[in-house]
Amino acid sequence: MKPQIKKFPLVQSLLATLATGSFLSLSITPTVNAEMTNSPKMVVDEMWQIINNEFVDRHFNQVNWLQKREELLSRNYSNKTQAYRAINQALKELGDPYTRFLPPEQFEALNSQTSGETSGVGVRIAIDPRTQDLYIVDAIRKSPAAEAGLKRGDRIVRIDGKPTALMDLDQASEALKGEIGTDVNLDIARRGQPSFQVKITRSEIEVPSVDFSLRQEGGLNVGYIKLDEFSSLAAQQMRDAIDELQKQQASAFVLDLRGNPGGLLFASVDIARMWMSEGEIVDIVDRRGGHRRFQANNSAVTDLPLVVLVDGNSASASEILAGALKENKRATVVGTNTFGKGTVQSVHSLSDGSGLAVTISRYYPPSGININKKGISPDIVQNLSREEEYLLSQNPSLFATKADSQYAKAIAILRNNASLQGVNSISIRQ
The missing domain is CATH 2.30.42.10 (PDZ domain)
Structure with missing residues (x-):
């Protein structure tokens, strides 16, 4: 089945992994336009125009992109399959795994994922x-x-x-x-x-992006929050989770980003602001070298102690959030090195219902370090043993319990923090 979703043909939103965005067309002559209307060749040219206007590498990985358009439009495509194959081959030459073509079913599924709604x-x-x-x-x-x-x-x-x-x-x-x-x-x-x-x-x-519960851990009330992805609903769900856990008298938090592949860039910024009162969150650099810096804006909803859990599958928007919290010393990051995806994509709807994800910028944590293909190193490295990995994969209910050494390390850090400061002295911001 194809998930039923709302159509967003001209939505302007960025993802740190993928996103939905508007299609900007270059003018083409009426003759060519008439020839290509309702033709597979139209989708090929739409792809070329978007890449030409937005791709982060203005040298197109040393590909002669103008010549590539002539080559692509000189061919005859008898069906969509042939056109899609030509698009995929052209994109492969750009050398960027995140700039990719999305057939209609994949594009609908992506829209459903980022909107947080499906059927x-x-x-x-x-x-x-x-x-x-x-x-x-x-x-x-x-x-x-x-x-x-x-x-x-x-x-x-x-x-x-x-x-x-x-x-x-x-x-x-x-x-x-x-x-x-x-x-x-x-x-x-x-x-x-x-x-x-x-x-x-x-x-x-x-589809909930956030799962949360209050845990009693050795006399400490720990608000545990698992964030699965940065959908358009994630920020509100995160705020609701923090508010509810504070009403339940949480005295510290564990934010679990393990396995989170990313999502909407602006969701990661909004969520960072819930935890940070001040400091830089992320610096977005476009293909012309222009900078767009996002800062905390004194709108944090809690200042309670925080530990963030990450692993090798924490990517993109997860890395933006983890990097901001770590480098501003707002949280202790525990786990293993993150995935290492330091680019931002925009996704465009094409005329036949397919889509195109194109890398439009790079991002940097507050330190300015390039994390692409390197990831973010945790403050405290805590590996899961093979036995733990197998046990957790076979029994998901043990995830984020004492059987999970990364979670156990987070609790130990929070308990130590509480013993140094005194649990009663930790304020709860209303």
Whole structure:
């Protein structure tokens, strides 16, 4: 199924990984325009124009980009597949893995991801590598799946009568998604209970980017926040999480960015401002060398002690946030080196419903260090052992518990901080 989404043909928004943006066209002669209208060649030329106007490397990786346009438009494309193949080859020559073409289905999925909304039943799924069983990792709160009583650990045996043992993860995901108002029938196996069937009606789902809880850790009230991605809803969800945890008398926070691949640039800036009262957050440098610096604006909602968890899959917008909090000494960063993606993309909708992601700028943390392909080093390096990695992959409920040494290190740091300052002396900003 293709996720049902709202169309954003001219939305102007930047992602530190990918984003939705407007399409700026160069003028073309009426004759050529008439020839290319509704032709696969039109999409090829749209791609060329966007790259020509916006790509961060003004030398185009030593490719003669004007000559490339003549070459591309001299060909005849009998179908979209041929045009898409030519686009992908031209983009490959630019040498930038983040400048890429998005076929219509991928572009719709990206829009859905960054908007924080999709349609379906509302479950996150995974495949057990030992048994190849498809199971539910999480049922999103207030989703049709949650309302139907599905839980983490439930095994999905069949989807609309088709055995999931014959599906890979993408196929199972596509089978679960669908148009709003349509039904899907699931056969569920739950440990300790007889198998049962459930019919679920798909609906529009607000996908949460933030999960949070208050933890009692040795007399310390720790507000634990897991941020999965920087969607357009992430900042508000983060503010709600901080506010709720402070109402529950949290005396310190753990912000978990492990596995977070990034998302909207402005979401990372907004979230940084929730934790920082002052200091530079990030410096964005465009292809002409122009700088756009983002600063904290004295709008922090908490000044409580903070530890940030990162790993090799914390990328892009995650690195902007972690770098700002680390270099401004607002938080202690724990874990392993981050991914190392120091570029910003804009994504454009093309005339046939496909999209184009193009790298338009580079970003730098407050220190000005280039983190691209290098990542951000944590203040305290804490590796997970192979045994821990395996245990956590097999039993996600152990994630962010004492069985997770990175989380345990974060708690130890906060407890030490509290013992030095006295828990009662730590203020809560309302």
